[in-house]
Amino acid sequence: MAESEGGVKQQTLYISIAVALLVGFLMGIIYSDRSPQPGGQMGQQGGAPPQQMGAAQQQQQLLQAINSLELAVKQNPNNAETWTQLGNAYFDTDQPEKAIEAYTKSLAIIPGNPAVLTDLGVMYRRAGQPDKAVATFDQALQVSPGFEQAMFNKGIVLYNDLGKNEEARKAWQELLLVNPGARGPDGTPISEMIKMLDTFQGQK
Template sequence: MHTTAEKAPVQTQQVNNLADQIAVQADRVARNPGDEKAWVTLGNLYFDTHQHEKSIEAYGRALEINPNNPNVLTDKGVMHRSLGEYQKALECFAKAIAIDPGHETARMNTGVVLFHDMGDKAGAIKAWQELLRVNPQATNAEGTPVADMLRQMGEEPVSKGAGPRLLAPGGGS
């Protein structure tokens, strides 16, 4: 899976492990529950420590403040996938794509869930072909070009008649 989660910054010299960073961010959101950035950071920390439910909760709080953050939606989707909640993961990825049609990570992850978790090869192929329309050079998390993945599956990388689109700035990572 691709993720947009960034490593949480170390706040002070004493904050030298993830548990300490989580405590700092939990205190920060307790003091200021409207701090979107703190909720995202807390969600990322829970993400990094495989605390899936807590990560989903923190991302949900961030999305209450700013529902139009495709990166947070994508990371929330990855956490839903980790819990086996594939439909919820796909819903998160679809919302991210609706907000930012050039969001490559959400498009890639849509195909991953469809193919690997739901056994929907045709749906995955369609998602990855759409990804190639956004970025013909797209790769998976291991660095394999998506076009090569599709060829290995016996499919054309991009549907006939569809030209590539330029990736919009800020399309996630």
């Protein structure tokens, strides 16, 4: 009996850890599908590798990029790519309202880019507008039904921000139909996330 009780306690511990990991994961991790920007966290077009740069230097390069891009869109306001790059720079510097404006202008010039729509949805979420975020992810999926980042992010916002657990589960199940091996940003398989979500729901 002692071994049995120990096994039950150990299993409960593992479940508790899994639930804690799930809660932490769903609190804010979300995908972005944008292109890397000069000096940004996702890569550079030259110079020292990101890991060799200090945070202050990266921030300075981003601010310089923003100044250049703001000037560029004033000189040529009909260039969708430049608006997208400006939105990406605002994204990296945590300026969601400005990023929303830049991405919206890019999409007004060239509508229907699923990657830009996905990043716009991320910025709506960061700006505290989860309903708009989900609607924007849906727009991306209308254009590109199998766009995995939008499907994943939709589930995150539905669960974490809107409390729509079943809709979140459905979004991730649809993602698995597109890619059975899909994983979250930290490498966690989506199938495991669904299992942990079910476990967490059962604990309530």
